[in-house]
Amino acid sequence: MRAAHRYFSLLSRFHRDDSGNIAIIFALALLPILTFVGSAIDYSMAVRAKAKLSASIDAALLAATGYTAMRGSTSDAKTAATNMFNGQMAAHNLSANSLSIDINDSVSARTVTGTATVVVKTAFMYMFGYPTMTVSASSSASASFPTYMDFYVVLDNSPSQGLGATTADMTTLQNATSDKCAFACHDTYTSSSKKTLQTNSYYSIAKKKGVTMRIDVVRSATQSMTDTATASQVVSNQYRMAVYSMGSDCGSVGLSTIASLSSSMSSVKSSIGSLDLMTIPYSGYNNDMCTDFDGILAAADKAIPAQGDGSQSNPQKWLFFVSDGVADYYYPSTCSKTTVSGGRCQEPLNTATCTSLKARGIKIAVLYTTYLAITNNSWYTTYIAPWRSSIGDIMKSCASPGYYYEVDSSGSIGSALNALFQQAIASAHLTK
Structure with a gap:
């Protein structure tokens, strides 16, 4: 009987002792904290990639409506826009997943629209089943033809x-x-x-x-x-x-x-x-x-x-x-x-x-x-x-x-x- 009493006494003291709770709680919270911080880092990378993508598509559309391009055909303008986009993306160390440029000429003006996407690899979110993030950017530009x-x-x-x-x-x-x-x-x-x-x-x-x-x-x-x-x-x-x-x-x-x-x-x-x-x-x-x-x-x-x-x-x-x-x-x-x-x-x-x-x-x-x-x-x-x-x-x-x-x-x-x-x-x- 005395041995059983001592056993239950020790168990009761362990139950009342809370001096290790902080470590346990921190351990349990560490995973979501790391997840949040990692997601923020991945999101920040995606935002920077989107900014570079937007700058590249803007440069492409300006190339299609620039002085030289406005003198040429829509096919020439599209080629100029594509080359400008690819050059800008290479300078940013990015590779586009897709690019669409549409050029419409009327008698008086040229209207150009463009959309592009890029795939960004994640640094943390891949652990949760998201190895990549896809970001997109679109833009439009127009320019009047000179009146002859x-x-x-x-x-x-x-x-x-x-x-x-x-x-x-x-x-x-x-x-x-x-x-x-x-x-x-x-x-x-x-x-x-x-x-x-x-x-x-x-x-x-x-x-x-x-x-x-x-x-x-x-x-x-x-x-x-x-x-x-x-x-x-x-x-x-x-x-x-x-x-x-x-x-x-x-x-x-x-x-x-x-x-x-x-x-x-x-x-x-x-x-x-x-x-x-x-x-x-x-x-x-x-x-x-x-x-x-x-x-x-x-x-x-x-x-x-x-x-x-x-x-x-x-x-x-x-x-x-x-x-x-x-x-x-x-x-x-x-x-x-x-x-x-x-x-x-x-x-x-x-x-x-x-x-x-x-x-x-x-x-x-x-x-x-x-x-x-x-x-x-x-x-x-x-x-x-x-x-x-x-x-x-x-x-x-x-x-x-x-x-x-x-x-x-x-x-x-x-x-x-x-x-x-x-x-x-x-x-x-x-x-x-």
């Missing part, structure tokens, strides 16, 4: 553009001519009966006196516009330009090519250098009817193809028209003003062809070089002055809304023409 544009520039080089560019130039020319004429008429012969070369025409006098004519300013301004086109293009050959005059001689008035449609702005600029005032065989030839706006604009309408969507293969079409807005031609039955000398018509621009062009979707930019008032000139006072104030409004109605400038100072013609060009390319939008 063709500019058809019609320049008024009729005799009225021989007007002195400024009031001072007009006065200089009037003081140097016997009949106080402010126009530097470019006569080539002295008369119809005597085909003697004119050596002292008003054009020659203007040159000798250093008079700047409107045609000189228009020439310089148009050349400056080609420089603006070169500096503004996003890609090579984005802009093309063709330049026309109203003919080199009053005897053959009609749309005359100064520079054929070309993307070489340097060549166009060089060709514009040949633009000059229309010549007149002799004073009073054809009753001075040398400004045929109706025929010129109708010919331009035929020369300009159908409006394009702005793609490289089908550029947008623009007509730029620079003129002082006064027609002087044989319009015996359609003249809006009283005809003189058996059908000679002096009137503001007839906008019928402008309306026709705009109906075709062609954008028209108009630069009106203000028809300056001429003092001490009976012809101007009788035939132009009564309606001169209406010229600007009529020229504006020819232009597409928002693409009209009027300048009455020769020094502003270049700035205005460049402003029109910049406005056209800045607000360009693609039509389908």
Whole structure:
């Protein structure tokens, strides 16, 4: 009995003794603690891998929408994107499990989407049946295609553009001519009966006196516009330009090519250098009817193809028209003003062809070089002055809304023409 009593006494003391519980509890808790810490480490590795994966897919999509890729096909862009992705992943010491890149091109823009996954090996979670973790990343990017544009520039080089560019130039020319004429008429012969070369025409006098004519300013301004086109293009050959005059001689008035449609702005600029005032065989030839706006604009309408969507293969079409807005031609039955000398018509621009062009979707930019008032000139006072104030409004109605400038100072013609060009390319939008 005494032995049994001692046994139960020892058992009771062991039951009441709790001095080892901390070690036991710690041992029991150690496993979930290690599991939590290990899972956190594995998760942190996965987060870092996802960040590198995201950076790689972002770089890939940027490669597909970059300057070079936007010039090529979707197949080329996809190849560039894939190569960029693989290169980035290699730099991060990662190997992708999957990669999907989709490229969709519309007329105006390219949209690229991409998704990729990578498998990350775990350091701790494999002990619990999770040897790997799969992380994914996706991204998208878009970029607009450059708008390709063709500019058809019609320049008024009729005799009225021989007007002195400024009031001072007009006065200089009037003081140097016997009949106080402010126009530097470019006569080539002295008369119809005597085909003697004119050596002292008003054009020659203007040159000798250093008079700047409107045609000189228009020439310089148009050349400056080609420089603006070169500096503004996003890609090579984005802009093309063709330049026309109203003919080199009053005897053959009609749309005359100064520079054929070309993307070489340097060549166009060089060709514009040949633009000059229309010549007149002799004073009073054809009753001075040398400004045929109706025929010129109708010919331009035929020369300009159908409006394009702005793609490289089908550029947008623009007509730029620079003129002082006064027609002087044989319009015996359609003249809006009283005809003189058996059908000679002096009137503001007839906008019928402008309306026709705009109906075709062609954008028209108009630069009106203000028809300056001429003092001490009976012809101007009788035939132009009564309606001169209406010229600007009529020229504006020819232009597409928002693409009209009027300048009455020769020094502003270049700035205005460049402003029109910049406005056209800045607000360009693609039509389908």
